[in-house]
Amino acid sequence: MIRSHRRLAAAIVIGASVAVVLAGCSGGGGSSSSSGKTLVVDNSFDLKTSDPARAFELTGSIVDKALYETVLTFKGSDVTKPVPGIMSYSESSDDKTLTLTMDGKHYFSNGDPVTVDDVxxxxxxxxxxxxxxxxxxxxxTVTKKDDKTVVLTTTTANPALPFILPNPSLGIVDSKVLKKHGGTDTKSDSAESYLNKTSAGSGPYMLKSYSVTTKVVFEPNPHYAGTKPAYSNVVLENVAGPTQKINVQAGASQVALDLNATQVQGLDSAKTNLIKGTSPYVMYLWFNQDSTIGAGVTNNQDFITAVRKSIDYSKILGLSGSGSTQPGGLVPSQFKGAIKPDSTAEFDLAAAKAALAKSGYNGQTVTFSYPNDITVDGLQFETLAQALQSQWAAAGITVKLAPGPIATVLDSFRAGNLQSGIMYWGPDYPDASDYLVFSPGQSIGLRAAWKDGADATVTDAANAAGSASSDDRVQAFATWQKAMNASGPFVPLVQPGQYVVTATSITSVPLNPVWTVDLASIK
Amino acid sequence: MTSLPSSSEVEQAASVSSRDGRRRSHPLLRYIGIRFGISILLLWGVTVVTFVLANLVPANPAAAALGDKAASDPKIVAAFNAQHGFDKPVVVQYFIYLGNLLHGDLGNSTQTHNPVSQDLAVAFPATIELALFAIIFSIIIGIGLGMLAALRHNRLSDQIIRVFSLIGISIPTFWLAVAFFFVFFYLLGWAPGTGRLSPADTPPPHVTGMYTVDALLAGQWATFGDALSHLVLPGAVLTLFTVGLLVRFTRSGVLDVLSQDYVKAARAKGLPARTVVFRYILRGSLLPILTIVGLAFGSLLSGTVLTEQVFNWGGIGQYAYKAATTLDLPAIMGVGLIVGVVYIGINFAIDVIYGFIDPRVRVQ
Known part of the structure; x- marks a missing residue:
């Protein structure tokens, strides 16, 4: 009896060992060349859903870009000019009407043609x-004009609309399929759970499997109208930054999207390639303009001037990694309308001390809030906050650091209850008009208690920029940002460096600030 | 001189006692019934505590879940709050939560947009699989080494085992996880990467949610091997810690029993060493060992957050981490509840096993 138990146990152990060896021999994951079919991309997930109408996260954009086509799109990394996607476009001279016309034949993954009704x-x-x-x-207002044309109209000029439409959240879904699974164009829509199992788009890929916490697997859409993607099986997996570094060097993944400046140091150049860029995220400082909260300090323009002048921007860039840049205004350096840093953002300790003396500041402690549980492209807020505290101390400004979880800091910031701090803004769409919310009385302006009417010069400049026609927009946004720098409560600080590491087998990874990476274009 | 009363003596005493006066149920059944009642009360307490703690966090779930532009739009914020019931008074929210809970509805996650029960049904089997792997090896190695150390008290092998146990307990699991991953995956290439399966592999047909079991049931040997090989590294990390714990408690428990008179008597009678060790020493020291096994298993089942995070395991620990960092209240409460159920369930099971192992317990 005992002997038979031993035999059974031995058989189980041998069987398990053989299975493990077989699994090892099968190659498992990560094996890939362009002909090897499987591409593994590592990303630190912030995924919530793959339903384009509900997704608005970085990972969600990567997923939806692969699954859904949009009416307009951007070519590669160039976000300065929208190009036709499913449709081509023309704008009225007053920027209130955008006419979209079907551009060629496009097909959903079930073979159905994409129609104006779907759009x-x-x-x-x-x-x-x-x-x-x-x-x-x-x-x-979205209106079907005929079987080839859709018209988008707005009551006020909206020159940014062509830059908004390429967003993967505006991906076109198969309306016939969706309606069968609870999809409607009313608030009672219940198609999300279906779309998290089965995609209904005309993009280069279809959903093979989907998990919010671990991985999303794609397979080619056999009816895709564009260029066939290089990989027939794509795995986007949720991996933390340090593990991504190990994976890509070990060949278990081919692309690592979330390595920071420290992590890209010491990469094995024989096994990996490093693509350096500048993040489209702008990290900015803000100072509350409410006299009660600001206590006569942060709501004093001379104090803010002292703050600006006492920052050693070159040292901040040094902390933010190679590829980081100092934005001249709130609009990121990659976008139309961006400006170079001007004299208001130059390190000048003597000028800072003079402005501080003029402000009447007499050593009051300023509370400086920031999130300590998130990073922007791997750059920690804590690092910047400590450097700023030390630099301001040299000018005579006393700052008390107040770190907290993003959920609580953001909540208090949105309520306008905090005295000062550092926060970031990522582009919702690659157009300077996305940044007008920092103006007096607008959503972000109000977080610094910068109310409507607080600064007529800035408000006028914002109105002019918002309604400027195409040719005048660059100048109008430059004027607005200069006015913001001259008298606003926001200090654009840094755009961190952004890094993508690939296996040497990868020859092309087109990055884009709207959808980070187009999986179908990786070669 | 102390010795354990025999089972039959205790049973007879209990039986006589039950015949006295009013008719009473079997002591073991009564014991189980009382423990079960206490467990239900504890479970209700868990719902209150998790709900109160989750709502004490000074932050707004809508602010945490919505993007900047969306959070600035009162219409979108109102729709979000109405969808998740956050627009109602907290007390009303609790009773709605409790009512839904009785129907198995834990609400919808604000992050994954799935029913929390559905998320937990996916995450929990992953953790169970890892926890079972770790606890089985921990019991075999930990109790074995603990007994060996006690039986060879103060000899070289005892010292070596004690150092090994100390290392297991002292090294933080997150460090060990990263170190194991770096050494065995990257440097040596002996183990597969993160996740429960290789990226190109597809999960077996769902039966239990445990990939090794499901692969076996489906006869997919390659997938079974792949799943098993992925279990090894995270399982080893967890095993090392649990083994360290078990060795110490087993050693100490066995040392206590070794000096008991009934063990000396058994040896004096000339019983074989194996009989003395397993029937007298191990049984006598089983209660404290069982307690620590239960607690360790509970700890493994309730989510080994950092290990799961490093190995991208997709279990309860990783789910809890995401829920906590994104202020996903329904998910936080769901995880809190399942952790409560795990601990209460394991304690209940241990209490019942106590009753079987030691008749004194159920009589008391």
Whole structure:
């Protein structure tokens, strides 16, 4: 009896060992060349959903870019000019009407052709759901003109609309399929769970499997109208930064999207390639303009001038990694309308001390809040906050650091209850108009208690920029940002460096500030 | 001189006692019934505590879940709050939560947008699989080494085992996880990478949610091997810690029993060493060992957050981490509840096993 138990145990052990060896021999994951079919991309997930009308996270954009086509798109990394996607476009001279016309034949993954009805349904669905991305189409009326044409109209000029439409959240879904699974263009839509199992788009890939916490697997859409992607099996897996570094060097993944400046040091150049860039995220300082909260300090313009002049921007860039840059204004350096840093943001300790003396500041402690549980492209807020505290101390400004979880800091910041701090802004769409919310009385302006009417010069400049026609926009946004720098409560600080590490087998990874990476374009 | 009363003596005493006066149920059943009642009360307490703690966090779930632009739009914030019931008074929210809970509805996660029960049904089997792997090896190695150390008290092998146990307990699991991953995956290439399966491999047909079991049931040997090989590294990390714990408690428990008179008597009677060790020493020291096994298993089942995070395991620990960092209240409460159920369930099971192992317990 004992002997038979031993035999059984031995058989189990041998069987398990053979299975493990077989699994090892099968190559498992990560094996890939362009002909090897499988591409593994490592990303630190912030995924919530793959339903384009509800997704508005970085990972969600990568996923939806692979699954869904949009009416307009951007070519590669160039976000300065929208190009036709499913449709081509023309704008009225007053920027209030955008006419979209079907551009060639496009097909959903089940073989159905993409129609104007699908476009109208998809865009109206985004509006109706009132989810994270619905603000993209605020004030836009979507109308079918005929079987080839859709018209988007707004009551006020909206020259940014062609730059908004390439957002993957505005991906076009198969309305016939979706309606069978609870999809509507009303707020009662219930198709999300279906779309998290089965994609209904005309993009280069279809959903093979989907997990919010571990990985999303894609397979080619056999009816895709564009260029066939290089990889027939793509795995986007949720991996933390340090593990991504090990994976890509070991060949278990081919692309690592979330390594920071420290982690890219010491990479094995024989096994990996490093692509350096500048993050489209702008980290900025803000100072509350409410006299009660500001206590006569942060709501004093001379104090803010002292703050600006006492920052050693070159040292901040040194902390932010290779590829980081100092933005001249709030608009990121990659976008049309960006400006170079001007004299208001130059390190000048003597000028800082003079401005501080003029402000009447007499050593009051300023509370400086920031999130300590998130990073922006791997750059910690804590690092910047400590450097700033030390630099301001040299000018005579006393700052008390107040770190906290992003959920609590953001909540208090949005309520306008904090005295000062550092926060970041990522582009909702690659157009300077996305940054007008920093103006007096606008959503971000109000977080610094910068109310409507607080600064007529800035408000006038913002209005002019918002309504400027195409040719005048660059100048109008430059004027607005200079006015913000001269008298506003926001200090643009840094755009961190951004890094993508690839296996040497990868020859091309087109990055884009809207959807980070187009999986179908990786070669 | 102390010795354990025999089972039959205790049973007879209990039986006589039950015949006295009013008719009473079997002591073991009564014991189980009382423990079960206490467990239900504890479970209700868990719902109150998790709900109160989750709502004490000074932050707004809508602010945490919505993007900047969306959070600035009152219409979108109102829709979000209405969808998740956050627009109602907290007390009303609790009773709605409790009512839904009785129907198995834990609400919808604000992050994954799935029903929390559905998320937990996916995450929990992953953790169970890892925890079972770790606890089985921990019991075999930990109790074995603990007994060996005690039986060879103060000899070289005892000292070596004690150092090994100390190392297991002292090294932080997150460090060990990263170190194991770096050495055995990257440097040596002996183990596969992160996740429960290789990226190109597809999970077996769902039956239990444990990939090794499901692969076996489906006869997919390659997938079974792949899943098993992925279990090895995270399982080893967890095993090392649990083994360290078990060795110490087993050694100490066995040392206590070794000096008991009934063990000396058994040896004096000339019983074989194996009989003395397993029937007298191990049984006598089993209660404290069982307690620590239960607690260790509970700890493994309730999510080994950092290990799961490093190995991208997709279990309860990783789910809890994401829920906590994104202020996903329904998910936080769901995880809190399942952790409560795990601990209460394990304690209940241990209490019942106590009753079987030691008749004194159920009589008391």
């Amino acid at each position: 109208v349904f998809s865009l109206k669905r985004v509006q109706a759901i009132a989810g994270n991305p619905s603000f993209l189409l605020d004030g836009v």
